[in-house]
Amino acid sequence: MHSATALAALGFGASVLAQQAGTLTTETHPSMSLSRCTSDGCVAEDDSIVLDANWRWTHDTDSSTNCYTGNTWDSSLCPDGTTCAQNCAVDGADYESTYGIVSDGGALTLTLKTGDNVGSRVYLLGPESENYVKFDLRNKEFAFDVDVSNMPCGVNGALYFVEMDRDGGMSEYENNKAGAKYGTGYCDAQCPQDIKFINGIANVDGWTPSTGDANSGTGSRGSCCNEMDIWEANKVSTAVTPHVCNKSGQTACTSNSTCGVGDARYDGVCDKDGCDFNPYRMGNESFYGDGKIVDTSSKFTVVTQFITGDSTDTGDLTEIRRLYKQNGNVIQQATSDISGVSGNSITDDFCKAQKTAFNDTDSFESRGGVAAMGDAFSRGMVLVMSIWDDYAADMLWLDAPYPADADTSKAGVVRGTCAADSGVPATVESDSGDASVIFSNLKVGALNSTYS
Template sequence: MTASPAEEGGEESKPNAHAALLQFASAAEEEMTLSDELEGIIRNLAETGAAACYPWDALRILLEHKLVLDANWRWIHTTEGYQNCYDGNEWDTSICADPEACAKDCALEAVDEKQYERIYGITRVPGGVRLNFVTGSNVGSRLFLLEDDDNYKLFKLKNCEFAMDVDSSEVECGMNGAMYFIEMAANGGKDAGYNAAGAKYGTGYCDAQCPHDVKFINGKANSKNWKPHPKDFSNTMGLGHYGACCAEMDIWEANKMATAYTPHPCDIDSPGQYMCSGTECGDNDSGERYDGVCDKDGCDINPFRNQNTTFYGPGAQWAVDSSRPMTVVTQFLTTDGTDSGDLSEIRRFYVQDGRAVASPSITILPKAPSYPDSITDQSCKDMKELFDNPNDFQEKGGNKAMGESLNRGHVAAFSLWDDIDVHMMWLDSAYPEDRERGEPGVLRGMCPGGEDSSPRNVRSKHPQGYVTFANVAIGEIGSTQSVYPGTTGPVPPTASTTTTTSPVATVKPTTTATATQPSCAKAWKQCGGRNHNGPTCCEEGWSCVVDNEWYSQCKPGTDTAFAQAKKGSDGRQKFLGPSFMQSKAEIKASAQAKKMETVLTDFWRDAPDLTLSEGETFQHSAVEPLKQSLLEPRREGAPWTTQRLCELLAQPRTSYKSTRSRWRSTAPTYPQKERGGLLAETLEGRPTETTTAAAISAAATLPPESEGVAVLAEAPKEGGGESGTPASTPTARKRKLPEELANGVVEE
């Protein structure tokens, strides 16, 4: 299995300057200078003090990361030509006589950015990505986050919290817009067997269901005993002899009617694809579901399943309104509050409209001594007993085993899919079907299930469905949000303003630490509260502040807070993006944004050296006066000062209005405190045919890619999209780019 090279000849297209922070990976990268120029602007702004109004460190990290399409969705053809190795729902046996020959003689095709959108329905949004449900004949998609061109980014979640913004308002019954972590190999299994493609091409997928539809496992084709899926009506899906197993941590499995988060440990002690066969796979059809190497059920918390039927749903009557975007925060607590401790508890809360909403207590369980509201070994045991389900979670090692897997590193996956096997009823309807709906744990959501939620019906009635993921962040517990459950509002503005405000942490692990307690608690740690038997003082520079009768926390004293704000970071947070819900709360407290027309008028009046006559276009050098006006606030007559820049950065974005902008109908508006604000709209709103990437990169909200996206090769020719089969599409033709584009001008 090799990687198909980029098409030779011609000029490669430069990325659209309106592209969002996350990038799509491609097989060949071109050198770009715009990102270097942007980095210079960031550094200079920091030196002038203007960076105090934006978390530039978070921006730098985002610029370095890309998203890549799963190999299962890609066109597979011969290495010597363009004959399909996989056609419809079958392997071509003239090429794939055996798994080794197939992997040796077949290649995965690259995907350029236009194909991401046109074929797979994957588009950029500010700070994230949108996955469309049906695009032509393609259904759903799955993406992974890369560290660099050859490796996935590995997340180690113990003693951390993970946050992201999600919009599931258009994910209907029978669909699942999912974000989860899986213990894939960092390099995608490259060099295993005949795998020469690796992470750059999205290889190496596995999960706790040990899926049999993965086309390549450990560098070999899964072609042995391959057969079409018996329930597939689109004739694109198949099942092989082997399954691809690994541990899985489901952060977000949801549609607008139901949601769940679930750990799935496995009896596997190394990362990457574990190729199972027979009983090890735990296949349902063989009646061996609980005999395999992975816990397929997991230990889930679904509020509706736990009879909290008014917690999550579409509308203001629910505590969390799924018809609008929200921030989802998941915390991974350890026995001793350190990274090396065993995973003991997984907690969840939500932030919406600047308000933190705790996960509800599981009141259907016996109260001993209080109702649980998180995933612990005990709460899992109690739920399994009440629901009359096998406790395979405990059999596979429980939270401790899940933590050991997380400690080895997990890859982030983002997907949108439907369920050809059981129609997603395990998430949003009554399941299993042979049990009474009134039995505990059977009813999981308000969806009808059955044929109403079948892929045939869902694709026909809701092809326009989509899910949006944005502003991924990871940090120490209590570091990614400005509000937390049990607090009354944002933390006072004495903490750092270059990342999110350092907030109040949530309750610590339920298991009492056995290690010797220090004389005083460290920064942000618990220092008091009912039943607290640890230290009651804080280290120098920090004060023990009472949040409520159950919890007191070490917070920065005045001197410490000032020092952090001046430094710009407390050195503890590792952000992949800011929270737009936090920014929304800050924006509400800021002054009313000036109207777009006013800013447009001011900009062209105050920057006459950038004024264009009708029909003229920006040249690459035209951005220099604007840059200088931004970076030299004390220059006499400068139209833009750092104060004015910060004011602009605090303004909310409005939706794009360009009649030819692809964002006009597809991208939701996220009110973030991003670079550019209304200044970005000014540039985009100028009635010209083209705008330079350099000009926009200097002042717009959406920075360009750090490494360009090249047009690589032919588009996929065969297939239908379901479960990783690329849609059919005419052959993509490259065109020579106009001279203006080569000089830095890109089409809008």
């Protein structure tokens, strides 16, 4: 589960995704190494990261006048979506001082609050810094080291893949002149409607400022695509969750029904709930956390394997496996301790049994299940890393009883040890604004090649 409205961003008084490329601030992409592995070893390539355009300062192409301030559009620059896209430029970013993003090439630190900015979201760029790196993980594994020791209740340090356009939509939409170099084109399975520009058009129509977040709002359009949440976690809880959609690639939704808003949640393009494997939710309360089997007080390695039915790189995806490595020890994923749900990996059978045991709506199976996630990888998916707090649901779905007023004796309700009143963004940002996650040692390769 990934909240669409929770990523609050402040950048020079604006949190926007624009389409023209500005020149008032130099854009320099921090380096980030990715190693590609085989049974013979790993070879590093020199990639970089780019900040999502939703966090960037956006201004009039002819001046420094904001196109969007607080959570309101400038009506003279943005009278309609097309004119706004033509009038507004997204500019370069000062990654460290404004956004708390620090990279030394092999490790990336994301800090929750830096000055007025809250949260961040970055993508992996290829060596030429013009296009996102695309991944097909069928019959492969993805590994990384992570330090969540400074990640309390209510904060999420996420690493995941989404089916974005390789160039951020630049070649397809004529009003997008910024592209992947400036972090455009985001989409996920929540069909986020807080994205300011979607498919080269400003999300001005129906724009409603948020009542809880002074820097965000929602428009009538959302940006949907398949999403593979490899890692959503803090030091209390973690979940691995595929979310699938009934459309290929990045798709704009234009109504409550297609975006899956409110009572239409299960009618939308994408499966917003996903099929999650959270060890605590699956009944293993001693597996993950400070001092537990996977000890979140220190760094560890996370490995996610994508198994195909015929053991080839082009076969149908049938299973998603998780293992960990810490202090030299390989640790298999916890096994479900929920009655009627067996195993420790994500398969269609596991998902169906889990939905039944938790009395959850099964919108995962109806959109194609695990095989649909494999189909998305066959088209290529983009790596995303982020840190955020949750204005929509206080992150309770990850680390606490959810819903907050649900009967905690019922299977699947409790997802971690955080309190039902935890995770309120104002409190999190005040008390834990220095929360941070460190991602490092990114690797992709053949099964069992990245961690031994």
